[in-house]
Amino acid sequence: MIQDLDQYPYPDRTSLPIDYIESMPLDVPAVLSLDKFCTMQTSRGCPYACVYCDIPSLSQHKWRCRSAEHVLGEMQQLNDMGYRSIYLTDDHFLLKRERINAICNGILERKLEFRWGCEGRVDATAIDQLPIMHQAHCNFLAFGVEAGTQKVLDRLKKNQTLAQIESAVRKAKEHGIEMVHGFFLIGSPGETAANILESFRFAGRLQLDTFGFNRLCVYRGTPLWQEYVARGIIDDERDWHKWFKVSDIDPTALPSEEVNRLRKKGYARLFARRIFGRPIQTYKVLRTFGRYMKKSDILKLLLSPFRRRTLTRKPELPAGMTDAG
Numbered sequence: 001m002i003q004d005l006d007q008y009p010y011p012d013r014t015s016l017p018i019d020y021i022e023s024m025p026l027d028v029p030a031v032l033s034l035d036k037f038c039t040m041q042t043s044r045g046c047p048y049a050c051v052y053c054d055i056p057s058l059s060q061h062k063w064r065c066r067s068a069e070h071v072l073g074e075m076q077q078l079n080d081m082g083y084r085s086i087y088l089t090d091d092h093f094l095l096k097r098e099r100i101n102a103i104c105n106g107i108l109e110r111k112l113e114f115r116w117g118c119e120g121r122v123d124a125t126a127i128d129q130l131p132i133m134h135q136a137h138c139n140f141l142a143f144g145v146e147a148g149t150q151k152v153l154d155r156l157k158k159n160q161t162l163a164q165i166e167s168a169v170r171k172a173k174e175h176g177i178e179m180v181h182g183f184f185l186i187g188s189p190g191e192t193a194a195n196i197l198e199s200f201r202f203a204g205r206l207q208l209d210t211f212g213f214n215r216l217c218v219y220r221g222t223p224l225w226q227e228y229v230a231r232g233i234i235d236d237e238r239d240w241h242k243w244f245k246v247s248d249i250d251p252t253a254l255p256s257e258e259v260n261r262l263r264k265k266g267y268a269r270l271f272a273r274r275i276f277g278r279p280i281q282t283y284k285v286l287r288t289f290g291r292y293m294k295k296s297d298i299l300k301l302l303l304s305p306f307r308r309r310t311l312t313r314k315p316e317l318p319a320g321m322t323d324a325g
């Protein structure tokens with residue numbers, strides 16, 4: 001486990017094709033911009049223990065960071081190279097408030113011009129750094145909300161409350177973060193249809209600008225994988241190279257077709273609630289999209305949750321489990 005991350009030189013971005021530098025996971029609406037964009041990482045790992053997440057085991061539950069000076073050196077270089085939009089891919093950027101404060105002050109002192117975004121937990125003490133983050137051009141913040149019921153949050157060992165989620169999203173908006181995104185999970189073990197619909201209702205109550213509802217998957221190295229090995233659902237020796245959608249393999253989760261049906265229904269209600277209940281915020285988000293996207297692409301994006309999906313691959317199942325379960 002490498003502790004001293006300052007030992008590494010900055011990546012030579014000139015040696016990579018531009019679409020590689022700019023690539024982001026599809027479910028992360030990176031800092032919306034047509035400006036020159038890239039990602040960078042200022043810390044690694046996470047000390048928490050959410051059951052579905054493989055980051056803690058990959059990082060031995062340790063969080064390590066680059067010093068503020070080292071980060072600012074790379075930011076200066078990116079700024080000088082003309083990058084005006086940067087997404088920090090740290091697993092939990094909001095962990096250490098002094099470091100955030102030093103980075104933000106450095107951005108202001110050096111008059112760096114780019115806008116940036118990051119991800120973090122809703123219970124982070126560094127939430128009190130939101131004002132200086134905003135001043136230092138942070139315009140996108142993504143929270144792992146995951147569920148709208150305490151029951152599911154506890155089952156996922158998320159170690160956060162609904163009140164903490166509401167407070168973090170509200171503060172982010174109050175302090176001027178332009179786009180606040182919520183990651184949600186559906187199809188969790190023990191989650192009922194009512195629980196899934198409650199997650200969509202909860203998303204509707206929050207002041208989120210954007211949101212994404214993904215089906216929960218289980219990966220090797222996570223506590224959930226270990227649980228399924230212990231329950232005899234996954235064979236660690238034969239399945240080690242696979243990953244599974246929980247709703248395909250766990251009898252305590254709703255079946256996949258039901259989860260997909262509920263997702264469509266939830267999105268329809270959430271979109272309607274947004275358009276009619278918060279027309280100004282919805283208009284502002286669409287206007288931001290409109291600055292950078294074609295109208296036809298925005299329409300496609302809005303309709304995407306409702307489109308019939310054609311299955312491109314058969315669901316991966318553990319050794320010994322057939323389609324019939």
Ligand code: SF4
Pocket residue numbers: 046047048049050053054055056091092121144
């Ligand atoms: S989901 Fe986020 S908070 Fe939970 S263990 Fe993974 S990185 Fe940490």
